[in-house]
Amino acid sequence: MSNVTKIYFSPSGTTKQVVDQIAGNFSSEKETYDLLNFNSAKEFASDDVVIVGMPVFAGRIPKSGRERLSKLKGDNTKAIAVVNYGNAHVTDSLLELVDLLKENNFNVIAAASTISHHSIFSGVAVGRPDESDIKKINEFSKKCMEKIESGESLRSEIPGNKPYTDYKQLPFVISCDDMLCAFCYDCVSICPEKAIPDDDPIDTDLDLCSRCTACIHICPEDARMFTGEAFEAKKPAFEEANSERKEPELYF
Incomplete structure (x- = not known):
């Protein structure tokens, strides 16, 4: 083959x-x-x-x-x-x-x-x-x-x-806990949108960020996460609405 x-x-x-x-x-x-x-x-x-x-x-x-x-x-x-x-x-x-x-x-x-x-x-x-x-x-x-x-x-x-459905930008905030961040810069390297500054991995440009989660999943310290009122409000409703297999x- x-x-x-x-x-x-x-x-x-x-x-x-x-x-x-x-x-x-x-x-x-x-x-x-x-x-x-x-x-x-x-x-x-x-x-x-x-x-x-x-x-x-x-x-x-x-x-x-x-x-x-x-x-x-x-x-x-x-x-x-x-x-x-x-x-x-x-x-x-x-x-x-x-x-x-x-x-x-x-x-x-x-x-x-x-x-x-x-x-x-x-x-x-x-x-x-x-x-x-x-x-x-x-x-x-x-x-x-x-x-x-x-x-x-x-x-x-x-x-x-x-035409395909329009692209939607999620309103969720991605934040980084500066007490956990080890400044390994893995998130900077992997971000496809270049939304994390080279000199400051704590920051995220939410206008550039696609919420793809690459930075969250690569972080060895679990320092990056979704936060904010919009995310917390959406989570239970979304999980209930999509619970059926x-x-x-x-x-x-």
């Missing part, structure tokens, strides 16, 4: 986990492009296979992830498209990802939406992906391998709307 490349934008690490799980079913050599760090042009060959994972931000794929993915081009390269969300709403994100890959000359053979522990509201989708999710992801992977061998492209219609959706 052709070489397999993993491509993902995964601020909290959950989308990476799903892409890794899919890729683990393939025996081929694997390259990785982490779009939190990789922001360059790249063209893939016609005999490559790429697994592309994106998180869902309020029904869309994140702007920074989209911009970086747009620099990656295919040559009728086979692609598996996956969006990963926190049990709330997929909305237009999977359709947007599939459309973008096709525009960049990738041959999408399959697509999926998967569920992981919510990156902002900790009470939603706790423990996911769980054993049931992993089983479905593995079944999806095997079906993808069959489609690669058969040469078939994606036939299923992907749900969503055009959703399942992965697979498209071939």
Whole structure:
């Protein structure tokens, strides 16, 4: 089988986990492009296979992830498209990802939406992906391998709307506890929006910040967090509204 490349934008690490799980079913050599760090042009060959994972931000794929993915081009390269969300709403994100890959000359053979522990509201989708999710992801992977061998492209219609839903900026505040911060500057290095000043990791420019949570999840001291009245008010209502279990959706 052709070489397999993993491509993902995964601020909290959950989308990476799903892409890794899919890729683990393939025996081929694997390259990785982490779009939190990789922001360059790249063209893939016609005999490559790429697994592309994106998180869902309020029904869309994140702007920074989209911009970086747009620099990656295919040559009728086979692609598996996956969006990963926190049990709330997929909305237009999977359709947007599939459309973008096709525009960049990738041959999408399959697509999926998967569920992981919510990156902002900790009470939603706790423990996911769980054993049931992993089983479905593995079944999806095997079906993808069959489609690669058969040469078939994606036939299923992907749900969503055009134009896509507007991007929404969450009003939540990200703060840093200066008593906990070790000034390691990991948050500065990983922030895709350059919203944390090079000389002051305690600060966050909330006008630039996309609330992607990368800085929160990379912090070794747990010094960065969501705070403020808007977040505290939204948390219980959001967790109650999204408590009913959703399942992965697979498209071939």
